[in-house]
Amino acid sequence: MIMRDIQLPKVVYMILTVGNTKGGVGKTTLAVQIAIARAMAGRDVWLIDGDRQGTAAAIAARAEVGRQPGIACAQYADGPALRGQVQQQRDKWQDIVIDAGGRDSTALRAALILSDVLLVPFAPRSYDVWALDDMAALVDEANSVRDGLRCFAVMNQADPGEHSADNIEAAAAVAEVPQFAYLSAPIRRRKAFSNASGAGLAVAELASRDPKACTELEALVSSLFNIHMNV
Ligand SMILES: Nc1ncnc2c1ncn2[C@@H]1O[C@H](COP(=O)(O)OP(=O)(O)O)[C@@H](O)[C@H]1O
Numbered sequence: 234m235i236m237r238d239i240q241l242p243k244v245v246y247m248i249l250t251v252g253n254t255k256g257g258v259g260k261t262t263l264a265v266q267i268a269i270a271r272a273m274a275g276r277d278v279w280l281i282d283g284d285r286q287g288t289a290a291a292i293a294a295r296a297e298v299g300r301q302p303g304i305a306c307a308q309y310a311d312g313p314a315l316r317g318q319v320q321q322q323r324d325k326w327q328d329i330v331i332d333a334g335g336r337d338s339t340a341l342r343a344a345l346i347l348s349d350v351l352l353v354p355f356a357p358r359s360y361d362v363w364a365l366d367d368m369a370a371l372v373d374e375a376n377s378v379r380d381g382l383r384c385f386a387v388m389n390q391a392d393p394g395e396h397s398a399d400n401i402e403a404a405a406a407v408a409e410v411p412q413f414a415y416l417s418a419p420i421r422r423r424k425a426f427s428n429a430s431g432a433g434l435a436v437a438e439l440a441s442r443d444p445k446a447c448t449e450l451e452a453l454v455s456s457l458f459n460i461h462m463n464v
Pocket residue numbers: 255256257258259260261262263287334389390391420421422423424426427428430
């Protein structure tokens with residue numbers, strides 16, 4: 234009997250951009266966490282660093298210690314390269330996660346054209362919330378040439394207190410920006426997130442596990458991907 238290796242076409246379930254023109258809001262942290270979480274769930278994940286190597290460095294650290302699953306990671310500095318490569322390779326992957334930033338970044342603009350979902354992390358500080366207007370303008374620009382980009386804002390580095398006034402105020406301010414739906418799955422300020430992402434690990438892979446960090450990340454990943462699958 235001849236055994237044949239049947240190659241089923243892979244479905245791209247989602248191209249997700251974690252983007253913000255503002256730096257330091259947690260794009261790299263969340264892109265790394267989401268990509269590894271999806272890979273641990275058995276997906277073929279491609280992580281793209283379109284923002285100054287933070288993601289690529291984290292994934293290189295993961296590869297160096299041989300941690301499985303390995304994460305495929307590419308780095309593209311400009312929009313044309315990113316767009317060309319994603320268009321060419323998208324069918325090989327189930328989930329593509331793009332880390333993109335920079336006010337005048339062509340990579341961010343290209344990512345907004347290609348993505349199904351945009352996730353914009355922001356910290357519960359007023360200047361971070363104002364910076365969403367910048368992103369809202371880029372979303373309008375993307376929507377002028379395409380349909381169907383779903384945009385979510387998520388609080389990152391939220392105050393750990395359950396009833397923090399800063400968190401509540403920031404969530405209310407974001408609700409005023411019509412381009413974004415507020416995703417009610419905040420990631421709080423926890424050492425586990427910075428330690429894990431820096432080492433290219435999921436929070437669930439850290440030797441000293443922080444259950445709260447794991448639960449928050451799971452809630453974010455499942456709300457992002459379930460929302461997408463259900464539409
Ligand atoms: N939820 C979090 N808890 C603790 N530290 C965080 C969290 N998110 C991000 N950080 C830290 O904040 C800094 C900026 O995050 P980073 O992901 O590099 O932002 P960006 O990619 O948007 O510039 C990093 O030092 C990172 O470790």
